[in-house]
Every structure is written in C-alpha cells, then in structure tokens.
Amino acid sequence: MESNQPPDNVLIRPATPKDAEGIAWVHVETWRAAYAGLIPANVLAQLSVEQDAQQIRERITHPPPGSFWWVAEKAGRIVGFASGGPERSGDEIYRGEIYALYVLPTFQRQGIGTRLVLASVQTLIQNGLTSMLIWVLADNHPGRAFYARLGGQPTREQTITLRGISLQEIGYGWEDLTTWLASQRV
Numbered sequence: 001m002e003s004n005q006p007p008d009n010v011l012i013r014p015a016t017p018k019d020a021e022g023i024a025w026v027h028v029e030t031w032r033a034a035y036a037g038l039i040p041a042n043v044l045a046q047l048s049v050e051q052d053a054q055q056i057r058e059r060i061t062h063p064p065p066g067s068f069w070w071v072a073e074k075a076g077r078i079v080g081f082a083s084g085g086p087e088r089s090g091d092e093i094y095r096g097e098i099y100a101l102y103v104l105p106t107f108q109r110q111g112i113g114t115r116l117v118l119a120s121v122q123t124l125i126q127n128g129l130t131s132m133l134i135w136v137l138a139d140n141h142p143g144r145a146f147y148a149r150l151g152g153q154p155t156r157e158q159t160i161t162l163r164g165i166s167l168q169e170i171g172y173g174w175e176d177l178t179t180w181l182a183s184q185r186v
C-alpha cells in the first residue's frame with residue numbers, strides 16, 4: 001500500500017501496531033462527541049482508551065485476511081482512521097466493508113474523512129472487493145450526510161445491541177467501486 005501526502009500536511013498511511021494508542025484515542029474522543037445524545041452518557045463514560053488500544057493493537061498485529069487500517073496523521077499525531085475488509089454478514093451484493101471511520105472533531109470538514117474513504121476503497125479494489133457497505137447509526141445525521149455526499153445508497157437496515165441498548169443502523173452501499181473511484185478524480 002502506498003501513502004499519500006495531501007497539501008494540508010495530513011498524511012494518509014497504513015497503520016502500524018504502534019498507532020494503536022493514537023487510534024484508540026481518536027475512537028473514544030470522536031465517539032463521545034458524535035454519539036452524545038444517541039448513546040447513553042454512562043456507556044460513553046465507560047469507554048477506555050487503554051482497553052480499546054489493546055484490541056486495536058491485536059487486530060493490526062494479526063489482521064484477518066483482506067482487512068486493513070488507514071490512519072490520518074498530522075504533525076506526528078493520529079487525527080483520524082478507517083478500518084475495513086470483507087463484508088462481515090455475507091451480504092449477497094456488497095463484498096467489502098468499512099468497519100469504522102472516525103476523524104477527531106477539530107479536524108472534521110477538512111476532507112480527511114473523504115481521503116480515508118478513498119484510501120480504503122483503493123485497498124478494497126486491490127483485494128478484489130469491488131462493492132462496499134458501511135453501517136451508520138440511523139440517528140447519526142452528519143455521518144449519513146457524509147456517506148450520501150459520497151454517493152452511498154441507503155439500502156440496508158439492522159438493529160444492533162450495544163451494552164444492552166438497541167440501536168437502529170442504516171447500511172450505505174456502493175455497488176461498483178471501480179466506476180465510483182474513477183469518478184472521484186484521484
């Protein structure tokens with residue numbers, strides 16, 4: 001995988017196990033900001049960067065086949081990340097999936113999320129996965145606006161249970177990533 005250096009000094013590059021702590025910090029901080037009001041405050045308060053980092057380190061060190069992690073780094077600090085790989089439920093249309101995508105609140109709306117999606121799509125295509133699904137909380141309207149802007153179609157629904165709470169999710173799908181990527185002028 002190649003890294004690419006955008007003009008704003010944000011480097012998009014594959015993650016290494018050493019990035020686990022920084023990724024976990026972004027994950028927890030962004031969850032707390034984005035999901036306040038959507039997920040109960042006690043659940044958000046219980047999130048632990050340390051525990052999260054352990055799991056992420058393990059997953060980066062021993063990646064399941066076809067899985068990937070991209071990070072966005074600015075001045076040596078992780079400010080965003082994306083992880084993905086094969087679609088996890090055996091969907092009949094969508095073969096690839098972005099499992100998680102987070103950009104620190106103070107770095108949002110600067111194109112970093114889009115760059116992470118582009119890097120992820122390139123990896124999926126390289127791995128022979130030319131369609132993609134991304135799940136987003138139904139009430140996460142900014143997240144849904146982001147995926148809609150990138151051309152995703154809201155085609156799937158599911159209810160997940162997170163620490164005993166039922167949450168509705170919408171799956172955004174891209175059926176032809178190769179054509180989509182060509183249309184993005186990268």
Ligand SMILES: CC(C)(COP(=O)(O)OP(=O)(O)OC[C@H]1O[C@@H](n2cnc3c(N)ncnc32)[C@H](O)[C@@H]1OP(=O)(O)O)[C@@H](O)C(=O)NCCC(=O)NCCS
Pocket residue numbers: 030034100101102103104107108109110111112113114115135136137140141142143145146147149
């Ligand atoms: C969703 C997220 C990854 C987007 O990353 P980002 O770096 O802010 O996105 P970009 O700057 O590339 O945005 C591209 C376009 O998407 C749309 N968009 C992005 N954030 C938006 C928002 N909050 N509200 C409305 N539209 C939005 C806009 O059209 C934007 O273009 P513009 O800024 O020129 O108007 C980021 O906001 C985030 O981490 N959110 C919290 C967690 C989350 O919702 N993750 C995704 C679901 S799992």
